[in-house]
Amino acid sequence: MAPTAPPKAQPAATPTALWAAAIAQPATEFAPTALSVLEGQLPTGLRGTLYRNGPARLERGGTQFGHWFDGDGAVLRVRFDGATAVANYRYVRSAGFVEEEASDQCLYRGYGTLPPVSIWQRWQTQMKNAANTSVLALPDRLLALWEGGLPHRLELETLETLGLDILEGLRPSDTFTAHPKRHPRTGKIFSFGLVPGGNATLKLYRLSAAGAVEKTGTIPLSGIPLIHDCVLADRYLVFCVSPVRLSPLPALLGLSSFSDALQWQPQQGTQIIVVDADSLEAIALNAVDPWYQWHFGHSYLDFDGSIVFDVVRYPDFATNQYLKEVASGNIKTPADAQLWHYRIDPKTARILDQHCLIDRHCEFPIAIGQDETAVTYLNVHRDDSVPLSELFGAIARFDPKTGLTIADAGAGSYPCEPVPVENAANPEHPWVLTVVYNGYQHRSEVWVYEGHDLEKGPVCRLELPSVVPPSFHGTWVSQ
Numbered sequence: 001m002a003p004t005a006p007p008k009a010q011p012a013a014t015p016t017a018l019w020a021a022a023i024a025q026p027a028t029e030f031a032p033t034a035l036s037v038l039e040g041q042l043p044t045g046l047r048g049t050l051y052r053n054g055p056a057r058l059e060r061g062g063t064q065f066g067h068w069f070d071g072d073g074a075v076l077r078v079r080f081d082g083a084t085a086v087a088n089y090r091y092v093r094s095a096g097f098v099e100e101e102a103s104d105q106c107l108y109r110g111y112g113t114l115p116p117v118s119i120w121q122r123w124q125t126q127m128k129n130a131a132n133t134s135v136l137a138l139p140d141r142l143l144a145l146w147e148g149g150l151p152h153r154l155e156l157e158t159l160e161t162l163g164l165d166i167l168e169g170l171r172p173s174d175t176f177t178a179h180p181k182r183h184p185r186t187g188k189i190f191s192f193g194l195v196p197g198g199n200a201t202l203k204l205y206r207l208s209a210a211g212a213v214e215k216t217g218t219i220p221l222s223g224i225p226l227i228h229d230c231v232l233a234d235r236y237l238v239f240c241v242s243p244v245r246l247s248p249l250p251a252l253l254g255l256s257s258f259s260d261a262l263q264w265q266p267q268q269g270t271q272i273i274v275v276d277a278d279s280l281e282a283i284a285l286n287a288v289d290p291w292y293q294w295h296f297g298h299s300y301l302d303f304d305g306s307i308v309f310d311v312v313r314y315p316d317f318a319t320n321q322y323l324k325e326v327a328s329g330n331i332k333t334p335a336d337a338q339l340w341h342y343r344i345d346p347k348t349a350r351i352l353d354q355h356c357l358i359d360r361h362c363e364f365p366i367a368i369g370q371d372e373t374a375v376t377y378l379n380v381h382r383d384d385s386v387p388l389s390e391l392f393g394a395i396a397r398f399d400p401k402t403g404l405t406i407a408d409a410g411a412g413s414y415p416c417e418p419v420p421v422e423n424a425a426n427p428e429h430p431w432v433l434t435v436v437y438n439g440y441q442h443r444s445e446v447w448v449y450e451g452h453d454l455e456k457g458p459v460c461r462l463e464l465p466s467v468v469p470p471s472f473h474g475t476w477v478s479q
């Protein structure tokens with residue numbers, strides 16, 4: 001009898017969901033630290049500051065927060081001077097964070113979190129301003145943004161929290177989006193917030209470049225929707241109000257979280273509202289097919305007077321469940337979105353053209369440029385075989401002339417939203433910055449790419465002093 005060959009060793013399956021370790025423990029702050037170069041070299045022309053904001057703590061006193069959106073915000077600052085990079089990282093000291101830190105108990109409600117109190121006490125508990133979604137850099141301060149309340153004012157270098165900021169015109173009860181838009185020509189800032197009620201009101205703000213409210217407007221809405229982002233196209237704003245509506249009673253009584261009380265009502269369609277950016281009055285409204293979006297990408301006003309914008313479009317609201325599951329470290333719900341291109345008539349809000357630009361799952365688009373030649377940077381999956389349980393493992397560049405170029409970060413590495421940085425000396429060659437969680441080494445890194453040549457990989461990798469969990473949004477300030 002012939003000897004039996006020993007069974008071949010099976011290759012170990014590629015571990016997945018290594019990102020979960022990045023959010024399993026509260027993140028640790030660090031004071032300004034010169035970053036060591038792991039690979040490559042810092043471009044000498046890269047001078048300025050990267051700020052990023054994201055949920056850094058998803059547990060308090062044994063209570064796990066129920067949604068990724070509820071993590072306490074912490075801001076990362078990385079200062080580049082052409083030779084070195086220095087980073088600091090600090091929690092936003094919101095009143096709720098300070099109180100929970102002192103008591104080591106979950107005392108507040110969140111978007112998707114209910115505190116561990118009796119059902120009779122829940123309706124009395126307040127929402128905590130998580131201050132965790134994005135940042136707005138103003139000449140004299142940095143704002144940590146969260147769409148359910150006022151921004152927090154931070155010191156630009158130390159990231160010290162200086163309190164809530166009313167921007168010389170907001171009321172304490174006002175809300176302020178995490179996606180204000182800066183007009184590329186005038187520097188004016190356009191923003192909005194929802195005022196709840198039986199039917200919510202969309203409150204609009206135009207602010208000076210320095211961040212002082214100059215004009216407000218209001219637009220009545222139907223029910224209480226969720227509006228995360230908007231389009232600015234020169235003299236117009238566009239809101240796409242997806243058919244998500246809050247069932248207010250269960251949320252107000254504390255029977256369910258706000259997140260769980262949001263209902264997908266596709267029969268309502270998505271409402272496109274065109275707003276005159278000068279008067280802040282609605283000028284056109286149109287109901288179209290239903291979709292959900294968190295984010296818009298590139299936008300501009302075309303020569304023929306039509307508004308052009310890109311949007312990351314989901315077929316429904318399953319993305320909210322997906323984001324809830326991220327907080328548990330275990331994603332089970334699929335929620336794929338594609339980048340779509342729209343052209344609408346501002347006088348009627350009617351769609352003149354719509355088509356898909358990127359048919360693979362993507363998010364967090366940021367464009368460089370003002371017209372049809374603008375290039376968009378965004379997150380995509382590494383390839384089509386990525387398991388459901390994974391976060392984004394690649395960044396990409398979409399050029400309308402040449403299509404999609406993908407920079408795969410490699411298995412177990414998770415780049416967050418790529419931030420393009422204009423290169424004044426060579427506008428065709430911007431840099432792209434992203435913060436990557438390296439799941440194999442359990443560390444976070446800052447990666448610098450050359451935007452025109454993403455495929456060759458990062459030209460510089462820098463090691464951060466401690467793990468910075470995946471974050472939502474950031475910005476770049478030159479010099």
Ligand SMILES: [Fe+2]
Binds near residue numbers: 294295472473
């Ligand atoms: Fe966002």
